[in-house]
Every structure is written in structure tokens, then in C-alpha cells.
Amino acid sequence: MKTCLVTDLGLAEYASVRALEARVVAARKAGAIPDVLLLCEHPHVITQGRNGRPEHLLASRRLLDQMGVAFFETNRGGDITYHGPGQVVGYPIVDLSELRRDVRWYVCGLEEAMIHATAEYGVATRRVAGKIGVWTASANAPEEKLAGIGVHMSRWVTSHGFAYNAATDLRYFDLIVPCGIADRKATSLEKVLGWRVSVREVSERITKRLGETLGLEMKLESPEDLAARLREFENGAANSAAREAEAMV
Numbered sequence: 659m660k661t662c663l664v665t666d667l668g669l670a671e672y673a674s675v676r677a678l679e680a681r682v683v684a685a686r687k688a689g690a691i692p693d694v695l696l697l698c699e700h701p702h703v704i705t706q707g708r709n710g711r712p713e714h715l716l717a718s719r720r721l722l723d724q725m726g727v728a729f730f731e732t733n734r735g736g737d738i739t740y741h742g743p744g745q746v747v748g749y750p751i752v753d754l755s756e757l758r759r760d761v762r763w764y765v766c767g768l769e770e771a772m773i774h775a776t777a778e779y780g781v782a783t784r785r786v787a788g789k790i791g792v793w794t795a796s797a798n799a800p801e802e803k804l805a806g807i808g809v810h811m812s813r814w815v816t817s818h819g820f821a822y823n824a825a826t827d828l829r830y831f832d833l834i835v836p837c838g839i840a841d842r843k844a845t846s847l848e849k850v851l852g853w854r855v856s857v858r859e860v861s862e863r864i865t866k867r868l869g870e871t872l873g874l875e876m877k878l879e880s881p882e883d884l885a886a887r888l889r890e891f892e893n894g895a896a897n898s899a900a901r902e903a904e905a906m907v
Contacts, residue, residue, distance in 0.1 A: 660693060660756060662872075663879035664865055667698040669743065672705070672730060679817055681888050682751045686815050690891040693874060694884070696749040697861055700741040703728040704834060707736035707808050714738045714835040727833065734818035736790070736808035738834045744825035744846070746861045750868070755814040757872060764872075765790060765807055768820050771867040772805045775822075778863055781850050792822070794845055802845035803836060824848065824860040 667675060675698055685691045704715065704727055714737055715729075722729055741747055754764055769785055772792045776783045782795045783804055792805035805822040823846035831844040848855050869876040 659873060659875045662693040662695055662750075662752070662869065662874040662876050663691070663884065664695045664697065664876050665879050665881055665884045666861070667696060667881060669701065670698040672700050672703045672728060672741065675700070675747075675749065676730075676732075679749050679751065681892070682884075683812070683815055683817050685888055685891045686751050686753055687813055688891065688895070690894075691887050693750070693752045694879075695865065695868070695876070696751070697865070698747050698749075699743050699745060699857065700747055701728070702726055702740075702742045702830060703730065704738065704740050705730045705732050705734075706738045707732055707734045709735060710737045715833070716835065717833040722833070725833075727830070732808075732818070734808035734810045736806070739806050739808070739821060739836060740830045740834060740844075741821055742826055742830055744823070744827060744848075744857055746822040746824050746857060746864060747819070748822075748861075748864065748868075749819045750816055752816045752872065752874075753814060754811075754816060759814060761809075761811060764816065765809065767871040768807050768809075768868070769805075771871045772820065772822055772864055774867045774871075775860065775863040776804065776847065779847060779851060779855075781847065789842075794850060800842060802843050804845055804847065804850075806836075822847075822860065822864060824855055824857045 682694050769792055773783050783792045784795045786793045786801055790807050791803050793801040793803055805820055807820045808818050810817045825848040826846045828844055828846060836844050865876055
């Protein structure tokens with residue numbers, strides 16, 4: 659079974675996590691590190707995917723500034739979404755060429771992990787045809803979105819990932835048309851259960867289920883140890899480039 663390093667970054671700014679993710683992707687493509695799962699919560703931020711439509715942002719940039727909500731355009735799939743405290747955000751950097759070269763299988767694996775983790779709380783969720791993510795199942799009301807997925811792929815190495823509303827302040831979703839679906843609302847595990855949940859516990863359960871779904875051995879790695887791995891790779895790459903440059907002179 660392949661190893662996947664799991665690094666919890668805590669509450670971390672979106673831009674800094676994306677910069678770290680880019681470094682991890684480069685190292686993973688070079689085969690210098692195993693697969694990695696970065697976990698975090700973000701301060702209030704709205705991100706728009708490459709398929710996003712400007713009209714799905716319902717608030718002006720001025721209002722976002724007043725509310726302390728950042729905005730970023732990204733290269734992930736999907737439309738527009740919100741990230742914030744109380745939400746489990748996961749960035750799996752996985753080389754699918756060593757697992758299964760099937761993007762749909764991978765996305766279904768992310769969904770499956772979150773469906774099983776939610777079931778541990780006695781809450782039934784499901785997929786909805788034509789709508790990526792995890793949805794609450796109710797016979798008497800339209801389904802609501804509990805978790806979203808937006809991924810990017812380069813040379814079969816994944817980036818971006820999933821966002822699961824554990825204890826998220828759902829009022830911030832009123833600033834957007836979540837994932838471009840106007841007739842469906844976002845929900846949270848805390849809202850469905852009616853009592854407080856531990857974001858860390860939810861994160862741990864999703865991590866465990868993700869390992870089972872993708873066939874990975876999840877191994878905890880501190881941010882400091884991950885940083886050391888990346889520095890070693892980057893220093894080695896820089897030294898190699900310098901030697902090649904000298905040889906060409």
C-alpha cells in the first residue's frame with residue numbers, strides 16, 4: 659500500500675496554502691516525495707474555478723472587502739465557492755499514474771470518503787446525477803450541498819480537492835451562487851445534526867476514509883517535516899541546475 663503524508667496546517671491563508679501546494683506538486687511530479695494530503699481551514703475566502711461565471715458572485719468587491727472576505731480566481735474545475743472557518747478543506751496531491759489513471763474514479767473516491775465519514779454521524783448523504791459533491795438525502799425537501807469538489811490535474815498529479823462543511827457559517831454562501839447552482843443551498847454537518855461538531859474529528863474521519871477509498875496508508879507528517887522534505891528537493895534541484903549551467907559554459 660502506498661504512503662500518503664497527511665499534514666494539518668490549521669487555520670491558514672488561502673494564498674499561502676496554494677503556494678505550498680504548488681511546491682508539493684513539483685516535488686511529487688519529480689518523484690521526490692510520496693503522495694500528500696494538506697488539510698486546513700481557511701479564513702473567509704471566495705474562489706472561482708476555471709468554469710466560473712462572474713454573475714455567480716453576488717456581492718461587490720467593496721462589500722467583500724468590508725466583510726473581510728478575500729477573492730481568488732483559480733485553475734481548478736468547477737464554478738464559485740466559499741471557504742471559511744469550520745470547513746474541512748483538503749488538498750490531495752496524488753499521482754494517479756501509480757493508482758489508477760481515471761479522473762472520474764478519483765472524484766468518486768473523494769465523494770465516497772466524505773459519504774462514509776458522514777455516515778459515522780448517523781447522517782445519510784448521496785451523490786446527485788450531474789452535480790459533483792456530497793448532498794443530504796431528504797424525501798421531503800430538495801437536497802442540500804454538504805461538500806464540494808474541484809480538482810486540477812497535471813501529468814496525472816492532482817491538486818485542489820474538497821471542502822466539507824462541518825461547522826461552517828452558512829450565511830457567507832449568500833454572497834455567491836454556490837457552485838453555480840441557484841436552486842440548491844449549502845448546509846453543514848452541524849446544522850443537520852443540530853449540535854456542535856469537532857472540525858478536527860470530522861477531518862480525521864474523512865482522512866481515514868480517504869485512505870480506505872484510494873488504497874493509501876495515511877501517515878501524519880508535521881508542517882515542519884514536510885517543509886524539510888521540500889527544501890531538500892528544491893536545494894537538490896537548484897544544485898543540479900547550477901551544475902548543468904556550468905557544464906554548458
